[in-house]
Amino acid sequence: MFDLLVEYISTQRIRLDRDRIKKKAVYHDPCNYGRKSEALFGHGYFHEPRWILNQCLEHWTDMQPNRARQYCCGGGGGLMLTPYEEQRKYYSRRKIEQIKNSRAELVVVPCHSCHGHIRAMLDAQGPASIEVKYLWEVVAEALVMD
Amino acid sequence: MNSTEVLSHTDLSGPGGGGNPAQICLGCGTCASACPMTGIEGFDPRRIVRLGQLGRFEELGESSLAWLCTMCGRCQEGCPMDVRITDMIREARDLGGEKTVPQAIGKGIEMFMETGNNLGLPDEDFGFIVEDVAEELTEEPGFEDFVLPVDKEDARLLFTLHNKLVNTQNEDLKHWWKILHAAGESWTLPGSRWEGVNWGFFSGQDQVLKAGVDTIVGNMERLRSRGLMYPE
């Protein structure tokens, strides 16, 4: 998925406008594409999404910590589907803190699961005003159609 | 149970290879520092590893410990002894038996095994939903000529979907379609068995995991797609 987007952008099969999204964004590394991919396949998708974001946005930042040491959104491992809601909230406090500390108004994630969970946790623990978007959603929004 | 039995019982040679079995654990606490779940209901990766050392996997699976884990792998990433903690969780979830699998996951797996997707959505309904969204898309400027390629043969890419996009968040289907359209990609959506999410990964049930992979491979063979686009 990252590779495909990188391919489209770098070969100019799609063209992007960096000025459309004005909000300050922050990027979330999903466990599966980053840390676990690195451990299992020897390559973590850390660089690619950041490169893609640079093509789409003017202002974005990283969470602290990030990449291999990033915190899980709290919905992984099927936990989102379990009834352990309070526990998930406890777990996600770290993610929410990270998001708040970044002072971003928009969280960009490249994972359905993380997207859903971060949205739910922001709604539950606030601030609900922060938007959550898929990485490809950001790409789609920046698309320049001739 | 003595150590040799633990070793033989816990064959932890996961897909990544390498790593060490539980008993080499140093008890250092890196995992517990890493894990955001540490501290709730006595949750602590060290506890999980200790139970693993002692071969008490079933007990682990039956307790909430195993199901509170998000499998994020942060513990394992930091472990100086390279203990495969998340692999152990999968093992425990499997050994805990079906009764311990949370209802939503259990239900989803059941549906998947029956219908090919975790929602149990009939193919006709699926077709109706995606076509509806595709039609909406053509109303947006620049995408007037968008045509949704379903079951197109010989496409470069086969697209599987996360069931939640089909279920409640149909709007989000459009983002990728827009990109693919703009890029002029040759792609296709399977008309049936489109599920891209594999919950066998969560439950630790290898047979479910395998069935998920088989579905996708089946689709790729059927439609002779060269590449695969996968939501997870």
Add this chain to the structure above:
Amino acid sequence: MHNFSLIETRGDAGKAVSMLLARLLEQNMVQAVIVPAAVPPSVLPMTRLLNNPADLDQTSPLAPVAGVSAATQAAKISRGPQEIKIAAVLRPCEIRALVELHKLNQAQLDNLLVIGLECPGRLENQDYIDLQDQNQDLDQRFYRDEDLQSRIAITCRSCIDFLPENAHLNICVLGLDLDQQAGIAWDEGPGADAARALELKPGQEPGERGRAVDSLRSQRESAREEVMSRSRETISSSSGLQSMIAHCLGCFNCQRACPVCFCRECVCSREAFEQNLEMLHTRAGRTGGIRLPAGMTMFHLTRLAHMAHACVGCGQCSSVCPIHIPVADIFRTVAAATQKELDYKAGRSPEEPIPHLNFSTEGDQ
């Protein structure tokens, strides 16, 4: 001290005390006595060694003057193994100096019967000589004449350590009418032995004494605080210190008069302080000329460093300074601060070790 006895003075307390000393010789409690005595033509009592009981009537044990500190001589004659036991009549500051010298192997307290004198202060030597011209019975009169007492040496005016410590026998004058009675106090040990020989009967100590001591102390304490705060200000800057010693003539009187300066040859008068012309020449060019002898600041600082833990506050240095530099005030001020820091007091006890000696290879564990 635990035991107290009153003796009749019949108008001459000095004589009464002299008679006691004579009795000590007669009883062979001691074989010699050192005590101030003025031998004509001199009128200034000086430390004198006597061994004939009959000679004691020429002495002035209560004379409110100390030509030089008696500690130096008391220390010297007490050294080494000897058969002769000596009674020494000493002021509190002289005893303190003696105790310091004892710790430095310069005195041997065991050879002495120390007789301490309660000290309302001493007159400067010249004042004593001058006043004696006008007052025949100066030694006796001093103790009842507040006007005379107000003329004591400048250091004594702010001295709070006027009661003798570490003596075997004390001569008590405070709160008593010396024309009638003087007091003798003692503890167990050599003091008690002497008291028995003198056939002294322990009696009630007059309450008036306590009040007199307290009132003198509080008066001295406020004087002392005033002196010290003035001195602290002077020495708080190097320019203050410099200006204070600016007039120093380089006579070294202060060092010679100091009872705890015990070195055979002062380091200040030796090669370390010598400066050759080349060195002086260089410095003179840098500082716009150089005062000779050079190194007087260094001399005073060295003294100050040595005195910081050893000064007993006798004031002899100030007394002998020809141009009246208040050296003793500075020493006492620095010493008070240093000794407080080290939890040490010069002359307090022969058992108290001299600070700065506990070198250890163990570090600061």
Add this chain to the structure above:
Amino acid sequence: MKEAARALVMGGGVSGLKAAMDLARAGCSVFLAEKQAVPAGLLLGLDRQFPSNHCGLCRVLPPDPSGRTWQACMRRGFGHPGIEFFPGFEVQDIQGSPGNMSATLIRQTLMVDSDKCNACMQCVEVCPVHMPDLFSTGQIPVKAISRAAPHRPPHHLAISLEACTLCGRCRDACREGAIDLDAAREEKVLDNLDFAVLASGVEYCLPEVYNLYQSAAHADVITTLDFEALLSSAGTDIMRPSDGRPVRRAAWVQCAGSRSLKLEADHCSGICCMISLKQASLAREKDIQCSIFYMDMRTSGRDWQKYLDRAREKGVELIRCRPHSIEQVPEEQILRIPHAPSPGNQQDRDFDLVVLSVGRDPAWKPPEYAGREGVFTSPGSRRVLDIARSIIAASATAATALGEDRQESLPDQEAKDQDQVHSRVLVVGAGPAGLSAALTLAAGNIPVVLVEQKDHLGGHGLSNISPEQRKEVQDLAARAMEHKLVQVYPSAAVISCTGPAGGFKSRIRDSSGDEKEILHGAAVLATGGRAAPVARQEDRTADIFEYSRRIFAAGNSGEAPESVIFILCHNTRQEPANYCSRVCCSLALKSCLQTLSLRPEAEVTVFYRDIMVQGDDEELYTRARSEGVRFIPYSPDAPPSLEAKDGKIRVKGSDPYLSEESEYEAEQLVLAPGVVPAAGSEMARIFNVHSSAEGFLCEADAKYRPVESGRAGIFICGLARNPVPFKEAVLEGRAAAMSALGLLKQGLDSRLQTFVRVKPALCSLCGLCLEACPFKARYAHEETGAMAVDPLACRGCGACVAVCPNKASAWSEQLEENVHELN
């Protein structure tokens, strides 16, 4: 035997200096190569060292009465008769065989001509190469050309050739012509070397290289070495590197770069726990809140546990948890460490500064020539050692090199007694330490009287349990029995020892009960130690020494119990035996592994407080765990309780990871009660030296003179001094012998010269010098009472000179010149 062996010592750190000086004192011509411009190595940056919290490097210097070596601080420079010092040179290669070796030295540091340099610093100004700085963690910009060390005067500049690009700008900028860049390519070849001693130490782990705790990204995540520099340059506050704000909260993270299989670093660097404790203790004095994150607090020396207690009293907080990561809280300038101090309990703690406690670089290897014949590698160049052990190891290595160099030449004659100095040495105790000492002395042509209480040689055999080690001791004993310079008195005891160094007079009682007098110049006390007694519940209980002897006795055909429980630190490491015995943990681990190798299905459980293994012994611990030994930590407040029932031992203890109290059953219980000195207090009395409350003999300086007692001429080593494993006891024995040998050689050469003289005309006999002397070198003459100096005991520290009010105690004239020459 050759008159003077030619020896090369590589490395001018404390190990190299010690080895070089020992060899020089033993009569060798020594060449000392050090790649820095100044000696002292790592100590250049360590101003304060545990447990004294100050430096004492100068105490390493032998009392050379000529005064020529007298110097205030070796960090400023170094000179010693018999040692040719090559500052700035590193050995590139060694060729040839012993006796005819040649070494190629290449320049690593180029010195600026200090006679010409006027410290204008133009060269530093123009130098384009910026360097990391060991001394100020970047607070002062450092270039390829810079001051050689902060302790040196400003006109002593040096160029690091590792960094220098030879661009020539400094040379062009120098108006005095003090820089000669052509000398950068200078090489030196040393020929006809008899042997070489490698003492260049190890490389330290750089966290950036291993991406430890993302230290490269956080300016305020530094290493213990950096912190040392911060501490040295700190005033009332320690300033953080990022923004210069005072540090109020600091954390230390132990085992950065070690004890990790992921980093291929299955080792413990051994001293980092103590370094962190020291740094935290010192930081407490600046009112900084200090927390140390650790796994096992390895305070494994005689005095180290007490040092830990003192640190705790000072308010240093110890948190048993290895953190996963250090998080930066943006905008707040805070470093946050999430951690789990106890199972099921997670907390965040915020810090201004985090110090990574680093040790040996996992990838470090000794140079290729380290293994060549004739090259003797000091153990301090294989692993990280603390200062005392570095010094012992260096002395011992020098002794080994010297001994092997002389092996072929038999002693031609017994050295004669000269000038009342007896060249004989009395060695008390014939365990590994005593035997090693005796043989080292004998190899140096010094006759030895070896007194042993038992009827056989070999000692108590506490930690030499493996068959190889037992054989090693037997060999030592046999060699001692055979050596013609070693006179052995078995079943004998020393009754008294009087006299000064060089002229001791001791009475010994031999096996027949006869007493005889022995004259000797020095003595080595090596009376060893024994197991502390344990209360045995029944015969299924053994102490660790007994059990390990038993389990190793029959080799691979022995029998092992089906289940065994070890309880480590049994009644030890707490008052009244508040010290770590150092031998028990590794002995226990070896015994666990041997048990499992004899009986793979055996169930082995170990209750422990901190596993105290160091260096590569960490592998033992890792192996024991991976082979299934179960380790359960306990706190001394709640030790496991014991009970014997139905032929089995029952231990009740709680597994903190499971938070459950459990009962463990085993066939065999093994307790580790630690070791106690066998005859410490008695030796202390007879030889008039100090001993600790526990009865260990005390050294003159725990860091820098570890095998010397406070009394000149009496040396101490092995278990009598401190708890040590077998191998270290051997090293200590050799080191003690080396020091005795040096003292005698030096004493024989120049008995009557001293550092300090007394000017009788000025002396007031006040005796302040007697009390001031820390080395018991000042005394009052028995008859005249005059103040005097014992030349063999005097170290030239100057305490008496300082305390003498009128300078009657004064430096010897030669020395005085040197004092004025300083700087």
